[in-house]
Amino acid sequence: xxxxxxxxxxxxxxxxxxxxxxxxxxxxxxxxxxxxxxxxxxxxxxxxxxxxxxxxxxxxxxxxxxxxxxxxxxxxxxxxxxxxxxxxxxxxxxxxxxxxxxxxxxxxxxxxxxxxxxxxxxxxxxxxxxxxxxxxxxxxxxxxxxxxxxxxxxxxxxxxxxxxxxxxxxxxxxxxxxxxxxxxxxxxxxxxxxxxxxxxxxxxxxxxxxxxxxxxxxxxxxxxxxxxxxxxxxxxxxxxxxxxxxxxxxxxxxxxxxxxxxxxxxxxxxxxxxxxxxxxxxxxxxxxxxxxxxxxxxxxxxxxxxxxxxxxxxxxxxxxxxxxxxxxxxxxxxxxxxxxxxxxxxxxxxxxxxxxxxx
Ligand code: FES
Numbered sequence: 001x002x003x004x005x006x007x008x009x010x011x012x013x014x015x016x017x018x019x020x021x022x023x024x025x026x027x028x029x030x031x032x033x034x035x036x037x038x039x040x041x042x043x044x045x046x047x048x049x050x051x052x053x054x055x056x057x058x059x060x061x062x063x064x065x066x067x068x069x070x071x072x073x074x075x076x077x078x079x080x081x082x083x084x085x086x087x088x089x090x091x092x093x094x095x096x097x098x099x100x101x102x103x104x105x106x107x108x109x110x111x112x113x114x115x116x117x118x119x120x121x122x123x124x125x126x127x128x129x130x131x132x133x134x135x136x137x138x139x140x141x142x143x144x145x146x147x148x149x150x151x152x153x154x155x156x157x158x159x160x161x162x163x164x165x166x167x168x169x170x171x172x173x174x175x176x177x178x179x180x181x182x183x184x185x186x187x188x189x190x191x192x193x194x195x196x197x198x199x200x201x202x203x204x205x206x207x208x209x210x211x212x213x214x215x216x217x218x219x220x221x222x223x224x225x226x227x228x229x230x231x232x233x234x235x236x237x238x239x240x241x242x243x244x245x246x247x248x249x250x251x252x253x254x255x256x257x258x259x260x261x262x263x264x265x266x267x268x269x270x271x272x273x274x275x276x277x278x279x280x281x282x283x284x285x286x287x288x289x290x291x292x293x294x295x296x297x298x299x300x301x302x303x304x305x306x307x308x309x310x311x312x313x314x315x316x317x318x319x320x321x322x323x324x325x326x327x328x329x330x331x332x333x334x335x336x337x338x339x340x341x342x343x344x345x346x347x348x349x350x351x352x353x354x355x356x357x358x359x
Contacts, residue, residue: 034121042115052115053158059108060161063101067168070097071175080182080191084241098172105165112158118149198350201233201252203331208234209256209280209341212249218256219339223278228295229256231280233343251351253283254331255292256341257313259300265315273332275341280331281317284352285309287324302328325354 042049073093077086147153182191190196208217212230215237223229231254239245261277273279281302285292290306295313301320302311309322317328329351332344350356 034123037121040115040119043119049116052111053155056108056112056116057157057161059104059111060158060165063104063108063165064161064168066097066100066104067165067172070094070101070172073097074172074175074179079179080185080188084246094172094176101165101169101172105162105169108162108165112150116151116155116158194356195350198251198352198356199347201346201351202236202248203233203252203343203346205343205345206336207343208336209254209333209343210234210237212253213237217340220275220278220335220341221339223256223258223341225258225260225277226297227258228297230254230283231256251284253291254280255283255295255302256280257295257300259314263300263314267316270316270330270332272334273330273344275334278333278341279313280333280343281311281313281328282331282347282351284328285324286319286326286328286352286354287322289352292328 042052070093073090077090077093079087079090152159184190184192209231210217210233212232215232215234217234218229218231232249233252236245236248236252239248256278258276258278261274264274264277264279266274281292283291283293285304285306287304287307287309290304292302292304292309292311294303294305295301296303300313302313302317304310304322304324307323309324310320311317311324311328312320316330319325319327329347329349331347333341334344336342
């Protein structure tokens with residue numbers, strides 16, 4: 001053991017770095033220096049510089065025009081009309097306008113910096129950071145130099161067109177917020193009244209409950225114990241997109257479930273709203289309107305996947321968990337002479353998010 005320790009000690013004492021390592025320590029980083037500066041076409045040719053300036057301000061003005069076009073498209077194709085062709089054109093042209101506006105600003109800015117601004121190379125040695133007066137003065141000088149070299153103050157056309165493009169680029173965003181609060185119009189006097197709109201759906205007395213999306217009417221015998229069926233009014237299946245199919249469906253969609261009649265805890269007022277253990281509830285979550293699509297057969301709970309609100313089907317779809325503030329509206333149902341499930345009336349309260357009612 002003592003022999004081994006001595007040998008190790010001897011090895012350490014006699015170790016010398018290899019010649020390669022010795023070189024690396026004395027010259028740790030080889031400075032490659034800067035490649036020779038290559039002047040750009042715009043540095044050598046005043047005509048090319050003029051062309052570049054023209055290109056940049058044309059792009060900025062193009063951006064401003066595209067933003068204005070997006071706003072115009074919003075007005076020319078009003079989504080309030082409810083026509084699918086207007087909604088498609090509205091989305092298409094607003095998207096194209098905003099996309100072109102941002103693209104033109106981006107390309108203009110890149111071209112400005114690559115072809116017009118100074119492209120001198122700098123070597124900036126590192127110094128300790130000290131907040132001295134000289135440092136502050138140097139920082140100010142950097143901005144002065146940048147302004148001088150970019151030509152922001154001098155090149156009036158570029159500066160003004162950039163300001164126009166940036167200011168115009170936010171206008172479509174501001175305008176689009178208007179779409180979140182539709183206004184009443186003579187042709188659509190309730191467009192701005194969500195409580196009115198959500199209080200009326202296509203359900204009416206005698207509307208047959210039909211499978212979504214086929215539109216096949218359902219008999220009570222078709223709904224097996226423990227099942228959950230997505231249902232729409234039979235009349236809805238005949239509606240075209242132009243006639244507002246999606247808007248009506250978004251309000252009228254219903255989930256139909258069959259339990260044992262004795263499992264239902266029904267208030268006196270709702271005793272005849274179910275049929276032989278079959279109950280129908282709005283599928284639109286009362287939190288912020290996601291589709292409540294998950295039915296847990298064992299617990300009889302409906303689950304909204306957006307924020308995990310849970311509703312108890314056995315007790316009038318009461319909220320048992322999550323942020324929803326009220327139960328899912330129940331559709332009163334019965335059967336007609338041929339055994340088909342039909343609605344007794346429309347919903348008796350607004351469907352969907354409940355915050356509208358808190359005005
Ligand atoms: S939308 Fe259903 S829980 Fe939020």
